[in-house]
Amino acid sequence: MTNALPPGNSSGTPSPLILLLISMQQPFIADLQQHYSLKMTLPAELSHLPASELPQIQAVVTNGSTGLTAEQMEILPGLKLVCSYGAGYENIDVAAATQRGIAVTHAPGVNNASVADHALALTLAISRGLPQLDRALKAGGWLQNRQPRPTVNGKRLGLLGMGNIGELIAKRAAGFDMQIAYHTRRPRPELVYRYVPSVNELAADSDYLILACPGGAATRHLINHEALEHLGPQGFLVNVARGSVVDTCALMEALRAKRIAGAALDVIEDEPELPPGVEQLDNLILTPHVSGRSPEAQLAQHTALLKNLAACFAGQPLHDQLLPALKA
Incomplete structure (x- = not known):
């Protein structure tokens, strides 16, 4: 599937043991199994693995939603590498990993176009009521x-x-002659789009509010009751960022009371668990965190994973390695 092969083991030494904490398509699992010894488990079951097996695990494959905590790293004394299967890494404790001499990598950019496409698809779908x-x-x-x-x-x-x-979302939206504004922690003067200094002001000034920010503590519940009130009964919310960015209780209440026009979500807090009563909301569209899952994007992130695994076990420089200072 890819030329990023691990170092050979013609000497008869066992292949490195890789722990997979996330779901992955079967062809990609088979690809890993050709090159490595692979162990698959749920994150909650990690501590229940045989004690003799834990020190043998040299790499963990996870993602931003599943993450890897300092406590989980503590029970893996042989761990050398944590690979985030995609761009996100908000629930990986990068600082704890670095302190333990464990490298952390991710795959930025591999699914950007797919996520942007999905954001526009959700925007059109909720606007026109397609489902x-x-x-x-x-x-x-x-x-x-x-x-x-x-x-x-x-x-x-x-x-x-x-x-x-x-x-990329803005570029696509410009094709629909949309009036584009944005909010980030710092304005980007090189962009042609209008910068808005607060979340609430952006919500009040939007017919469609699309979330495309990182997850983590800094953005948790940025979209809350107050922001939804500013979005108002004619406004639509689209989330392709992380479920934690939205206060789910406040959103469900706003949808039931028709205080916003509708919402289209690819990500939800506590996914895959859904909030009670979602099946009764005709102003809500849900997709199961698939915005980045195009065949092209998945092949690219799998190739990035194999390259970093191979580099790690060959003692070569890693690609897109994360450091604690970059997590903020």
Whole structure:
């Protein structure tokens, strides 16, 4: 599948033991198994692995949502490398890993275009009510469902986050002649888009508010009751960032009370658990954290993973290695 092969073991030494904490497509699992000894477990079951096996684990494959804590690292004394399978790493304790001499890598940029595409797809779907109309029509409704729906053309788009993914979303939205504004911790004067100094101001100034910021403590519940009130009954929320950015209780309450027009979420707090009552909300669209899962993106992040595993066990420089100072 890729040319990023690990160092050979013609001397008869065992292949390095890799621990997989996340779901992965079967062809990619088979690819890893060709090169390494692979152990798969749920994060909660890590401490229940045989005590004789724990010191043999040399690398962990996880992602930003699943992460790896300092406590989990503590029971893996042979750990050399933590690979985040994708760009996110907010729940990996990079500082603790560095302190223990454990390298941490990720794969930035591999799924940016896919996430941006999905953000626009969700925006169009919630605006035009596509899933709802599809279900209604298949159930026999026609005339009663031919009601006008908002369109994105010329509307105000607020982007919370203006990194690589935010820029790609803005580029796509510009094709719909949307009026684009953004909020980040610091303005980016080189951009042509309008900077807004606060989340609430951005929400109040948006017909569509798309979240494309990092996860973690710094952005937890940036979209809360107050922000949703500013978004208002004509405003739509789209989240392709992290579920933790949105106060789920406040959002469910706002959707039930129609205090916002609708929401389309690819990520949810406590996923894969869903908030109670979501099946009753016709102004909510959900997808199962798949915005970055295009075939092209997954192949790219798998290739990045194999390159870093091979480099680690060959004593070569790693790609996209994280340091504690970069996590803020």
